[in-house]
């Protein structure tokens with residue numbers, strides 16, 4: 001059954017509740033990612049409850065006119081929010097024009113692109129120009145044996161209604177504006 005798409009989900013993007021793997025991975029690489037057997041289905045990630053996608057209408061927000069991700073309730077420090085799902089691929093296959101491509105494992109040379117397939121986590125904006133510092137971090141976790149990129153609350157509680165922002169790193173902006 002097709003998943004229920006979250007409110008404000010863009011029609012041009014396929015909402016996914018599991019990672020999708022490039023066909024270029026070798027059996028050894030899939031083993032390192034904890035997906036030696038791609039035929040074995042993993043439990044789908046349920047639609048997010050702790051965060052929701054909202055259009056940004058504040059003209060002072062640098063991403064005004066786009067979307068962002070906002071807390072639906074108080075989120076405790078260091079708690080898990082959601083996993084960043086999308087197209088898992090070799091860095092050598094990266095689409096350099098994608099604004100949704102993040103590193104899954106630098107040593108393995110593997111990234112996740114949520115440009116075409118993704119979940120709510122793809123809507124997380126960079127903190128620059130939005131708040132003083134990021135309030136979430138991206139860090140790996142293992143789910144059912146699979147290596148994931150997960151979104152975690154930073155050291156401070158996030159208030160209900162607050163926008164969830166990460167640091168994309170200076171490299172993200174340098175690549176776009178240099």
Ligand SMILES: C[S@@+](CC[C@H](N)C(=O)[O-])C[C@H]1O[C@@H](n2cnc3c(N)ncnc32)[C@H](O)[C@@H]1O
Nearest residue numbers: 062063066067099100122123124125126127128
């Ligand atoms: C991963 S997407 C974030 C979700 C995006 N706002 C959307 O509606 O799909 C990254 C893009 O969001 C925008 N963005 C995110 N954070 C921003 C910021 N702090 N300042 C300006 N633009 C930002 C940029 O266009 C960037 O390329």
